[in-house]
Amino acid sequence: MFELDVRSRKPIYEQLVEKLKQLIINDVLKEDEKLPSVRELAQQLTINPNTIQKAYRELESQGYIYSLKGKGSFVHPSGKVDNEEELKKVREELKKLFAEAIYLGMTSEEIAALLREVEGGHQDD
Amino acid sequence: MFELDVRSRKPIYEQLVEKLKQLIINDVLKEDEKLPSVRELAQQLTINPNTIQKAYRELESQGYIYSLKGKGSFVHPSGKVDNEEELKKVREELKKLFAEAIYLGMTSEEIAALLREVEGGHQDD
DNA sequence: CTACTGTACTAGAAGTAATAATACAGTTAA
DNA sequence: TTAACTGTATTATTACTTCTAGTACAGTAG
Structure with missing residues (x-):
């Protein structure tokens, strides 16, 4: 499914959260699709089940997946995601990153171009 | 100067790096201004000097400050920052965050508005 | 019942962060 | 030169987090 860097300073469960989030966002994992158990x-x-569960728990709390005891974990339908808390975090993060990018020499136009690029790759069904 | 959350899961030295970066980017700490020893x-x-040094070392490697033995640590002149490695990280981070923001329901216009907001607050002398 | 699922808990090993104490080298001013 | 600053480095120890391992319980599906 993907690869992890066990030697990274970044915890494995955090890497897992990031990777799975990417797969969900980029629609590689479709709505209501079942994730591996x-x-x-x-x-x-080849890592411990507890570590996977920690990642799944985090993804669930962030609204990206939902888990049903006895059935499995599934991708949360994108349209129904309404996580104002996450949204607030993302907005703050965006502001920080914009300031940093500008400080490092990027122009607003470069940043806007990057946004259009990402937006272009995003297709609703 | 600022406050830290010693109970946070995020390491103190990382919090320090973030906070100092913000102060530099927002021009609270001016070019070539001396940082506290x-x-x-x-x-x-009330934290250990080694922890401060770890943060300073990180900031230096990212190009935000420079340190002179016997003299002190100083804010790196913004115009002269040329850290292609950091820039690359920021670009990647921006793309990830854009995708995430859109997934959570933000429109491109909302994101662009946020960018203009940050850009407006940024004044060159 | 059997074999899956998620979830929870305890215990221990391993790695990282933080502290403490000390030391050395360079700068600056008396 | 001396004294008091600066950054930097090293070692040892403690504390905390991550990760693993093993076990257990509850719900689902054939």
Whole structure:
């Protein structure tokens, strides 16, 4: 499914959260699609099931997936995501990053171009 | 100078790097201005000098400050910052964050408005 | 019942962060 | 030169987080 850097300073479960978030955002994992089970993914990646569960729990709290006991974990339908808390974090993060980018010499136009690029790749069904 | 959350999951030295970066970017700390010495800041914040030094070392490697043995640490002149490596990281981070913001329901216009807001607050002398 | 699912808990190992104490080298001013 | 600053480096120890390992319980589906 993907690769992890176990030697990274960044915790494995955080890497997992990031990677899975990317897959969901980029629609590689579709709405209501079943994710690998905790034990299955743990075996695939040769890491501990508890670490997977920690990542899934985080993704659930952020509104990206939902889990059903006995059934599995599934991608949360994008349209129904309404996580004002996450949105607030993202807005703050954007502001910080904009200031940093400008400080490092990027122009507003360069940044806007990057936005259009990402927006272009985003297709609603 | 500022406050730290010692109970946070985020390491103190990382919090320090972030806060100082903000002060530099927002021109609270001016070009070539001397930062508090390692020992002085450590005493002010009641944390260990080694932790301060770790933050300063990181800021230096990212190009935000420069340190002179025997003299002190100083804000790196903004115009002369040329850290292609940092810039690359920022660009990647921007793309990730744009995708995430859009996924969470923000429109391009909202994001662009945020950019203009930050840009407006940025004044060159 | 059996074999899956998520979830929870405890215990221990491993790695990172933070502290403490000390030391050395360069700068500056008396 | 001396004294008091500066950054920098090293070692040891403590504390905390991550990760692993093992076990257990509850819900689902065939």
